[in-house]
Amino acid sequence: xxxxxxxxxxxxxxxxxxxxxxxxxxxxxxxxxxxxxxxxxxxxxxxxxxxxxxxxxxxxxxxxxxxxxxxxxxxxxxxxxxxxxxxxxxxxxxxxxxxxxxxxxxxxxxxxxxxxxxxxxxxxxxxxxxxxxxxxxxxxxxxxxxxxxxxxxxxxxxxxxxxxxxxxxxxxxxxxxxxxxxxxxxxxxxxxxxxxxxxxxxxxxxxxxxxxxxxxxxxxxxxxxxxxxxxxxxxxxxxxxxxxxxxxxxxxxxxxxxxxxxxxxxxxxxxxxxxxxxxxxxxxxxxxxxxxxxxxxxxxxxxxxxxxxxxxxxxxxxxxxxxxxxxxxxxxxxxxxxxxxxxxxxxxxxxxxxxxxxxxxxxxxxxx
Numbered sequence: 001x002x003x004x005x006x007x008x009x010x011x012x013x014x015x016x017x018x019x020x021x022x023x024x025x026x027x028x029x030x031x032x033x034x035x036x037x038x039x040x041x042x043x044x045x046x047x048x049x050x051x052x053x054x055x056x057x058x059x060x061x062x063x064x065x066x067x068x069x070x071x072x073x074x075x076x077x078x079x080x081x082x083x084x085x086x087x088x089x090x091x092x093x094x095x096x097x098x099x100x101x102x103x104x105x106x107x108x109x110x111x112x113x114x115x116x117x118x119x120x121x122x123x124x125x126x127x128x129x130x131x132x133x134x135x136x137x138x139x140x141x142x143x144x145x146x147x148x149x150x151x152x153x154x155x156x157x158x159x160x161x162x163x164x165x166x167x168x169x170x171x172x173x174x175x176x177x178x179x180x181x182x183x184x185x186x187x188x189x190x191x192x193x194x195x196x197x198x199x200x201x202x203x204x205x206x207x208x209x210x211x212x213x214x215x216x217x218x219x220x221x222x223x224x225x226x227x228x229x230x231x232x233x234x235x236x237x238x239x240x241x242x243x244x245x246x247x248x249x250x251x252x253x254x255x256x257x258x259x260x261x262x263x264x265x266x267x268x269x270x271x272x273x274x275x276x277x278x279x280x281x282x283x284x285x286x287x288x289x290x291x292x293x294x295x296x297x298x299x300x301x302x303x304x305x306x307x308x309x310x311x312x313x314x315x316x317x318x319x320x321x322x323x324x325x326x327x328x329x330x331x332x333x334x335x336x337x338x339x340x341x342x343x344x345x346x347x348x349x350x351x352x353x354x355x356x357x358x359x360x361x362x363x364x365x366x367x368x
Contacts, residue, residue: 002029003130006049008040008066009033009081010058014106018053021119028123035059037066044070051130052078054100056091064095071099077129081106089225093194101129101337102191105219128191128310128338182327182368183301184247184270185210186294188287188317190217190309192337194226196357197307198233201252203361206235210303210368211270212252213241213261215290217283217309220258227254245272255285262293270297283313287341291317300325303367305360308336312344322350327367329353331360 005028007015015033022028032047034040038061044052052070056063067078080103082092092103104125108118189196193216204212218226223240230252231238239245241253241261247270255261260277263270277289287306291314294302304321306314308331318328328350330342335357345351355363 003027003127004029004031004047004050005126006030006032006034006040006043006047006052006076008035008037008043008052008058008063009055010035011055014055018122021115021122022126024116024119025123028126037061037063037069040066041069041073044074044076048074049076051126052076053081053126054078054095055081055106056083056088056095064091064098067095067100068098075099077101077132079104079125079129083107084219084221086221086225089219089222092222093225093229096194097198101132125191125310128340132337132339181301182210182303183298184294185212185303185305185364185368186215186291186321187212187305187307188215188291188309188314188341189307190283190287190311190313190338190341192308193217196331196337197230199357200305200307200361200364201230201234201236201238204234204236204252204365206250208236208365208368209249211247211249212236213247213263213290213294214238214252214254215261215285215287215314216254217285217287217313218257220256223254223257230254241272241274243272243274246270247272255290258284260289261285262290263297264293265297283311287314288317292320295320295324295326298326302326303364304328305330305364306342306345307331307357307360308338309341310338311340314341315344315348315350318345318350319348327352329355329360329363332356 005022007018007030009015019030022030031049032043034043036058054063054067078100080092080095080100082088082103082105084105102125227238227240236250236252238252240256245253253272256274259274262273264273302321304318304326322328330345330351332354333339336342
C-alpha cells in the first residue's frame with residue numbers, strides 16, 4: 001500500500017526535488033502539488049493524501065494558516081519544512097500548535113551529508129507520521145490551565161517577566177524536606193514532543209516542589225524559542241539550560257539543541273553541564289545521555305517519563321534509572337504521534353506505568 005503525498009511549496013524547483021526524493025522508494029506516490037496555502041487546502045480536500053509536506057512562508061496563505069484550516073476540515077498528518085533561524089523556529093512552533101505533526105530543516109545539509117541520505121531521512125519521517133493517520137492536537141496552554149483548579153495557580157516567585165530570580169530554597173533543602181521518594185523529574189521526547197510537553201507542563205502548579213529536566217530532540221536554533229513558549233504557558237519557570245545552572249524546585253530546564261545536557265554535584269547543589277559530547281551520537285540532545293547522567297546523581301530518586309517520538313533514544317538511559325531504583329513511565333500508543341520511544345521502553349519491560357498524554361501532567365503532580 002502506497003503513502004500518498006501532497007507537496008506544498010511556492011518553489012516549483014523545491015517541489016521537484018522533494019518528488020525526486022520520494023520517487024526513490026516505490027512505497028511513495030505524489031498525488032498532488034500546491035504553490036500556496038489556499039491551493040493546499042483545496043488539494044487536501046480533493047486528493048485526500050495520507051500525508052502533506054508544507055512550507056511555512058508562502059503567498060496568498062502561509063503554511064500556518066493552511067495547516068489550521070486543513071486540520072479543521074480534512075485532518076491529515078503534516079510535516080513542515082522549516083528554516084533554521086529564530087524567525088523560522090517561532091513560525092514552525094506556531095505550525096505545530098496549529099496541528100502539524102513534525103518539522104524538518106529545508107536546508108538538507110542540516111540533516112544529512114548528501115541528498116541520498118536526506119531523502120532517506122525525509123521518507124522515514126513521512127512513513128512514520130503517515131502510519132499514525134490524522135492527528136488531533138491535545139488542548140494546551142490557557143485552556144488547559146484554566147480547566148485545572150485544585151492547586152494554586154498564582155505566579156511563582158521564580159517566574160517574572162523574562163528574568164530568572166533564584167528561589168530561596170536550595171536543592172539540598174528540597175531533598176531534606178521532601179516526604180516523597182522523588183528529587184527530580186526527567187522527561188524525554190522527540191516527534192510530537194513540542195505539543196506533548198506543552199500539554200504536560202500546563203498542568204504543573206506554581207508551587208511544584210521539584211526541578212524538571214526536559215530533553216527534546218530539536219535543533220539549537222529552536223530551543224530558545226521553545227523554552228520561551230513553554231515558559232509562557234506554564235505556571236512554573238521554564239528556561240533553556242546552560243552550564244552552571246543550579247537545579248531549583250519549580251523550574252524546568254530544557255536541554256539546548258545540538259548539545260548534550262548532563263548534571264553533577266557541586267557541594268550541596270546539583271548543577272547542569274552543557275557540552276558537545278560524542279560527535280558520533282545521532283541525537284543532540286540525547287535522552288540516553290541525559291538520563292544516564294541523572295541516574296548517577298539521583299539514584300532511585302527520579303520520576304522518569306518517556307513521551308512520543310521516533311526511534312529508541314531513552315531506553316538505555318531509562319534502564320540505568322530503573323536499575324538504580326527510579327520510576328519509569330511511558331506514554332500510551334493511542335495518544336502518541338509516533339509510538340517509537342515509548343514502545344522501546346514498554347518492550348524492554350522498563351515501564352512502571354503507561355499513561356495517555358492527557359493524564360501525564362496530573363499524574364506527575366499526584367506522584368510528587
